[in-house]
Amino acid sequence: MHYIVEESPVLRKSGGPFELSESQQSVASVYPFKVSRYYADLIKSPGDAIWRQCIPDVEELWDDFQIADPLAETILSPVPGLIHRYPDRVVLLVSNRCPVYCRFCMRKRHVGTTGEVPLDPESLDRAVSYIRATPAIRDVILSGGDPLMLDDASLHTVLSRLRDIRHVRIIRIGTRIPVTMPERVTPELCRMLSLFHPLYVNTHFNHPDEITDKSSQACELLANAGIPLGNQSVLLRGVNDDSTVMRNLMTGLLELRVKPYYIHQMDLVKGTAHFRIPVSQGLEIIRALRGHISGMAVPHYVIDLPEGKGKVALLPEPIEMEGDILYLRTYQGERIAYREITIPQV
Numbered sequence: 001m002h003y004i005v006e007e008s009p010v011l012r013k014s015g016g017p018f019e020l021s022e023s024q025q026s027v028a029s030v031y032p033f034k035v036s037r038y039y040a041d042l043i044k045s046p047g048d049a050i051w052r053q054c055i056p057d058v059e060e061l062w063d064d065f066q067i068a069d070p071l072a073e074t075i076l077s078p079v080p081g082l083i084h085r086y087p088d089r090v091v092l093l094v095s096n097r098c099p100v101y102c103r104f105c106m107r108k109r110h111v112g113t114t115g116e117v118p119l120d121p122e123s124l125d126r127a128v129s130y131i132r133a134t135p136a137i138r139d140v141i142l143s144g145g146d147p148l149m150l151d152d153a154s155l156h157t158v159l160s161r162l163r164d165i166r167h168v169r170i171i172r173i174g175t176r177i178p179v180t181m182p183e184r185v186t187p188e189l190c191r192m193l194s195l196f197h198p199l200y201v202n203t204h205f206n207h208p209d210e211i212t213d214k215s216s217q218a219c220e221l222l223a224n225a226g227i228p229l230g231n232q233s234v235l236l237r238g239v240n241d242d243s244t245v246m247r248n249l250m251t252g253l254l255e256l257r258v259k260p261y262y263i264h265q266m267d268l269v270k271g272t273a274h275f276r277i278p279v280s281q282g283l284e285i286i287r288a289l290r291g292h293i294s295g296m297a298v299p300h301y302v303i304d305l306p307e308g309k310g311k312v313a314l315l316p317e318p319i320e321m322e323g324d325i326l327y328l329r330t331y332q333g334e335r336i337a338y339r340e341i342t343i344p345q346v
């Protein structure tokens with residue numbers, strides 16, 4: 001496997017070089033720091049939404065009550081690098097590198113760590129053998145790290161080996177590259193990916209400031225290659241915990257032909273507590289979306305339950321039922337009694 005050339009973790013601030021403070025460096029010695037030049041240039045001022053996502057914060061070290069792998073991904077790995085939680089789909093971790101190490105990453109325990117590049121050839125062989133021997137698997141999700149950190153030839157190898165397995169119907173790639181290193185999305189990459197349809201890409205925008213000419217162009221290239229695009233955002237304090245920000249993000253994505261798929265409640269991952277907002281606030285944000293903007297732009301709000309119990313979607317209103325009457329709340333807040341009419345079965 002070959003990685004594409006990694007950008008050096010350099011930030012420029014008002015023309016001059018930016019250096020991490022001593023305390024930020026102590027954080028970076030535990031959780032690696034890296035930011036692509038492109039992404040660093042999106043920072044407008046210290047503490048803004050882009051800054052918070054990529055600059056180490058001492059609060060990462062204060063969090064000592066959460067665990068590194070609450071979703072039990074390691075336990076659910078039948079072979080290294082493969083997570084098999086749902087019967088019909090698996091996650092294949094093909095890289096532990098990314099252009100930016102997001103401070104809130106759910107795989108904080110392994111991204112950017114040295115030495116541990118999950119997909120050595122032997123692990124790939126074992127993962128492919130496992131998938132081949134498990135006909136229930138229809139859907140393989142490439143994740144990491146960022147799968148697009150692999151160079152085109154390595155990615156082609158992985159995709160070919162998966163496409164070779166008849167029961168693998170769908171391939172998905174989860175990648176933040178369109179957001180963090182859009183120049184990686186080249187016409188050649190898109191042409192190569194289009195050989196493996198049906199192939200889906202889910203990307204990861206968290207803030208409207210990440211929608212730029214370059215990231216838009218990356219999405220356009222992928223969409224023009226016939227790749228359906230989805231987006232998974234994470235609710236983050238001080239980044240997107242605001243209904244106007246989320247509305248602008250979701251409608252902006254739809255204009256890029258990116259369908260908002262999930263908004264994730266932050267996983268209970270060690271080192272990320274300072275980003276978490278209460279579920280009640282997340283529900284308020286969803287309420288501010290549903291009905292107010294195109295339904296196409298409204299994602300599912302999900303909690304990924306600890307211990308690998310899976311994702312559960314949350315709705316802003318509980319369903320109230322009395323006999324055949326459902327009490328439903330409209331997007332404008334009105335409570336409506338809706339009588340179900342069903343024809344008795346004969």
Ligand SMILES: *Cc1c(COP(=O)(O)O)cnc(C)c1O
Nearest residue numbers: 083084085086089090091141311
């Ligand atoms: C999220 C996830 C999936 C895919 O779930 P979908 O709801 O189908 O997108 C599969 N396996 C694991 C381990 C996951 O975390």
Ligand code: SF4
Nearest residue numbers: 098101102105145176
């Ligand atoms: S790009 Fe994804 S995998 Fe990489 S650090 Fe960010 S959230 Fe984690």
